[in-house]
Amino acid sequence: MSKRLESYRIGRTLGVGSFSKVKFGVHEPTGKRVAVKVLNKLQLKKMEMEQKVYREIEILAQLNHPHVIRLYEMIETPSDIYVIMEYVSKGELFDYIVTNGRLNEVHARRFFQQMIAGIQYCHAKGVVHRDLKPENILLDEDLNLRIADFGLANTMKDGCFLKTSCGSSNYAAPEIISDVF
Template sequence: MLFESRGEAMKRVTKKVGKYEIGRTIGEGTFAKVKFAKNTETGEAVAVKVLAKSTILKHKMVDQIKREISIMKIVRHPNIVRLHEVLSSHTKVYIILEFVTGGELFDRIVHKKKLSENEARGYFQQLIDAVAHCHSKGVYHRDLKPENLLLDSRERLKVSDFGLSALPYELHQPDFLSEV
């Protein structure tokens, strides 16, 4: 009896946002936390970028967040982390993303100390495919680095973090770069 009530208490502690059960924190940035979550309808694992609305307003990031979401809707490609949907509550914005299990390319390079020429060429080709797709859609990432390149379970490269990306009309505004 005691065990069952404890189990029930644990079920209530699990946070649910829409159809997603939110789990542990898997990453943390300056303005957001990324949490593991599970789609309760399909069982699919996803990553959820959680942003506090108060932080977004305090740091005047509303346009940047809207831009990031808009861009992620535009750039659907096998080598780009996929945006599933965006949800919000009174206090938070939840960006539901593809869950990429292989970690950062940065960590792979540090661990191996050196990539083989074939391995490096493969990642580079995938990166160029993703960047060419972005450019064909008028999107410029502007923050490509090994920490923003993830690897999935099949060693495929996935470009992530479009927070600093820009669209062509924005690049021509005189004070755009000073706002970054």
């Protein structure tokens, strides 16, 4: 069953987050495949996440790099926010590693160089991701990566440090987990 939203046809669910669903979509006038992040406004308000979502959208709107997920547009309805983004067909780097096993040096180097290029671009724009992990790195059909999920991202200025510790505990430094700071 597919749903229509303006000029998009929305289909199957690609993933589920803590307060959103990402669905496959097609921009009907062009046939371009897209990913549609669907966020329920009432649920966002209950969880006090509205500001965070709008910040993520604002940050994504600033970014345009081959190794960073692309935001096409945001559509608001009375009940939902639809974030229309680039669709990358090969899924998460995490799943790729689980399926294919340990990366050989050539593949690992290529992924690392692409990731560093994307991170360097973000930092040059004053954006820090703060939740880099294999689950937030997506692969396209040519196995080029895209940094995705800027939900914990923030902006920074030289010499000013962010004070909030965030990210996934499975990937956090031991001193963060033990609250040494």
